[in-house]
Amino acid sequence: MIEIRKLRKQYGSGSRITHALQEINLTIDKGEIYGIIGHSGAGKSTLLRTINLLERPTEGSVFVDGVDLTALSTKKLQDQRRRIGMIFQHFNLLSSATVEENIAFPLRLAGTAKSEARRRVGELLALVGLTEHGKKYPAQLSGGQKQRVGIARALATNPHVLLCDEATSALDPQTTNSILNLLLDINRKLKITIVLITHEMQVIRSICDRVAVIHDGQIVEQGPVAEVFLKPRHDVTRQFIEQVADSVEIDKPDVSGAPAQDGTVLKITFLGETTYEPILSRTVQQTGVTFSILQGTISRMKNTPYGQLVVRLQGPRDAAENTIRLLREHGLDVEVYSNGLV
Numbered sequence: 001m002i003e004i005r006k007l008r009k010q011y012g013s014g015s016r017i018t019h020a021l022q023e024i025n026l027t028i029d030k031g032e033i034y035g036i037i038g039h040s041g042a043g044k045s046t047l048l049r050t051i052n053l054l055e056r057p058t059e060g061s062v063f064v065d066g067v068d069l070t071a072l073s074t075k076k077l078q079d080q081r082r083r084i085g086m087i088f089q090h091f092n093l094l095s096s097a098t099v100e101e102n103i104a105f106p107l108r109l110a111g112t113a114k115s116e117a118r119r120r121v122g123e124l125l126a127l128v129g130l131t132e133h134g135k136k137y138p139a140q141l142s143g144g145q146k147q148r149v150g151i152a153r154a155l156a157t158n159p160h161v162l163l164c165d166e167a168t169s170a171l172d173p174q175t176t177n178s179i180l181n182l183l184l185d186i187n188r189k190l191k192i193t194i195v196l197i198t199h200e201m202q203v204i205r206s207i208c209d210r211v212a213v214i215h216d217g218q219i220v221e222q223g224p225v226a227e228v229f230l231k232p233r234h235d236v237t238r239q240f241i242e243q244v245a246d247s248v249e250i251d252k253p254d255v256s257g258a259p260a261q262d263g264t265v266l267k268i269t270f271l272g273e274t275t276y277e278p279i280l281s282r283t284v285q286q287t288g289v290t291f292s293i294l295q296g297t298i299s300r301m302k303n304t305p306y307g308q309l310v311v312r313l314q315g316p317r318d319a320a321e322n323t324i325r326l327l328r329e330h331g332l333d334v335e336v337y338s339n340g341l342v
């Protein structure tokens, strides 16, 4: 649905040139919530703004619904942009206009009849939970309410895509959660594709289906959120994972508390419903080994539960090997850290 091909963006020229984006390739599916995470200056805003061509790429193409935006005339580009809504970190509301007027603004630009615009504004106010606040001015609203107005305004022309530029970065954690839940709700109800940029791992983990990690203008890692964050390959990804209090990955198992000479240390990763199944205890009953838990974590990514457990198996070598084989047959990811096996 959104396809970015061989995208480059440079600012300036000669000795003052900045390569903000270098050969970006990205496919975002219809109806998904796609997160782009990166440190300050990595190129997140530039990338997001090329999706509606607020920023024109130096090279490459941007296809939305099969249309190459870089090849359109100004008039046709304007029409296509109505299919792409955008919300901002600092909301960008008109301070001299009421909530209703702010939401109606894109409808006015699109030439929507007044009665139809009124109906649509009412609908949008209800969708974002602000029915009682239509006559207020932005200054009379909290940060979370202002962002709700921003969301309603972005949805006014029924876009297929919603771009979110650090939409929760100016909000406290509780308000952040309520806005993320609203985005999730909108994604489900309206089947709208959401692309968001953030520097907060928590945002990615709460609502995104897939994620791309951007660093120095390049995508260094991408994939389903659970996959990328349970098996990070790049240092930048690891840094973001560490932001989350109950860190999603047990990176280096701490086996210092147990004697190292015997037994087999495993890191077992559970994903989805297997997280709650007693696969490990059933397997060891079958194979006759015993186990002790050295470390463990259990949490959720969007709707997916996951767990990681570091255990030490004790028993005959073939029974331990058998246990590992059976755990893998149950679809668990098993990494062997120390034993006589590797």
Ligand SMILES: Nc1ncnc2c1ncn2[C@@H]1O[C@H](COP(=O)(O)OP(=O)(O)OP(=O)(O)O)[C@@H](O)[C@H]1O
Residues within 6 Å of the ligand: 011, 012, 018, 019, 020, 038, 039, 040, 041, 042, 043, 044, 045, 046, 047, 199
């Ligand atoms: N208009 C501009 N002119 C010159 N350089 C720019 C311009 N906009 C961005 N840059 C540079 O391009 C690079 C990427 O910037 P960008 O704003 O996309 O990063 P970001 O990841 O969104 O950062 P932040 O999280 O701090 O907003 C940076 O080196 C930045 O200084």
